[in-house]
Amino acid sequence: MSLPNHGANPNHLAKALGMALPEHIDDFSVNTNPFGPPSSLSKMNLIDLLSDVSAYPDPHVSELTARLAKINNVPTSHLLVGNGAAELIFLIGSVFRQKKVRIIEPAFSEYRDACLAHDCQVESLVLEAPWKLEKKHINEAIKDIDVLFLCSPNNPTGVRFEDETMVALVEAAEQAGVYVVIDEAFYDFCEQNKGLQELIHSYSKLILLRSMTKMYAIAGIRLGYMLADEKLIQQIKKRQPPWSVNGLAQKMGLQLLEEDAFVRQSVLSLSTERERMRGELVKLDFDISPSTVNFYLVSEQKKEDLKPLMLFLAEQGIVARHTYNFNGLNGKYLRLAVKDMQANDRLLHVMAKWRRQCSFS
Ligand SMILES: Cc1ncc(COP(=O)(O)O)c(C=O)c1O
Structure with missing residues (x-):
């Protein structure tokens, strides 16, 4: 069984590693907000929600689209809600069927899967630690392709590419007739909480992807959206199955968008904890990626494969995300989520134990 x-x-991880996990585990491989979902979700009226179970949902997702468009200061014609950002990634793949695609990696693995599922030719531009996209990369990034995918803030490194570089990249791509898909699934975890939505007004080949899964911890609800030029939105919409965004998701999405205080408090607590963990x-001699979000990469000097550490952590009830399937990382790093203080302390305790064990062996 593979990882x-x-x-x-x-x-699945435990089975693949051929081991049993202890009864209590802390899953640091999941990178959704540990403080979510917001309590208002559980306070929603069940009778009201049940009416959304029996009725067909609004096929145009009108209310949620209007609210998201207002928040992002774009016309509703420039926004499409999807059954999670994952659905939108696959729809984007289908629009660009058989085209030449490049992915700035390491990055979320679904861009490649979606493009390969639609017979695209896929190439990579692999950034090296500390995974900074620089202006000098732009020409190489957009050369001889139709579509470029990138993720900022990046999953798995947590690195947010600088606005100035992003604007220069989007501008160069527009000039060259290259579409740029920027996945901002984690943008709301950054302290600046600033996405690139303003650029949507000026660039017809820019696509921004957002997920509501991560900040609100609603992986089971499936809500994401994209911002793009009207024509592109129409092309993608044509491919989306009817009623793709279910009625419960539409109603809960509207409720969640009222949760500004929850978002602010989450960002503050997670940033404080991330910097404490760093x-x-x-101090324990680990290297940490320059993350701006709710997860980071950890590595050890002179170690090319962190499987022994991953196994040790798992035995102690700490589940880490391996990086074997991230181009450019290849198992040399583990991705760890930022959790609440108690869980982070449990992780620190085990990491210190590992360090002591290493210094004795
Ligand atoms: C960078 C990135 N984009 C998109 C997604 C998919 O998000 P959703 O749950 O909205 O489909 C993920 C999920 O892990 C992700 O990490």
Whole structure:
């Protein structure tokens, strides 16, 4: 059995590693907000929600689209809600069927899967640690392709590419007739909480992807959206199955968009904890990626494969995300989520134990 392709799969991971996990585990492989979902979700009126179970949902997702468009300051014609960002990634793949695609990696693995499923030719531009996209990369990134995919803030490194570089990239791509898909699934975890939505007004080949899964911890609900030029939105919409965004998701999405205080508090707590973890893990001689979000990569000097650490953590009830299926990382790193202080302390305790064990062996 091979290792799981995504985080949040502790039982699959344990089976693949041929081991049993202890009864209590902390799943640091899942990178959704540990403080979510917001309590208002559980307070929603069940009778109201049940009416959304028996009725067909609004096929145009009108209310949620209007609310998201307002928040992002774009016309509703420039926004499409999907059954998670994952659905939109596959729809984008289908629009660009058989085209030449490049992915700036390491990055979320579904861009490649979606493009390969639609017979695209897929190439990579692999960034090296500390995974900074620079202006000098732009020409190479957009050369001889139809579509470029990238993820910022990046999953798995947590690195947010600088706005100035992104604007230069989008501008160069527009001039060259290259579409650019920027996945901003984690943009709302950054302290600046600033996406690139303003650019949608000026660039017809830019596609921004957003997920509501991560901040609100609603992986089971399936809600994401994209921002793009009207023509492109229409082309993608034509391919989307009717009623793709179910009625419960539409109603819950509207409720969640009222949760500004929850978002602000989550970002503050997670940023504080991330920086605390960075300091503590560096003291223990681990290297940490320059993350701006709710997860980070950890590595050890002179170690090319972190499987022994992953196994040790799992035995102690800490599930980490392996990086074997991230181009450019190849198992040399583990991705760890930022959780609440108690869980982070449990992780630190086990990491310190590992360090002590290493220094004795
Ligand atoms: C970078 C990135 N984009 C998109 C997705 C998919 O999100 P959703 O749950 O909205 O389909 C994920 C999920 O892990 C992700 O990490």
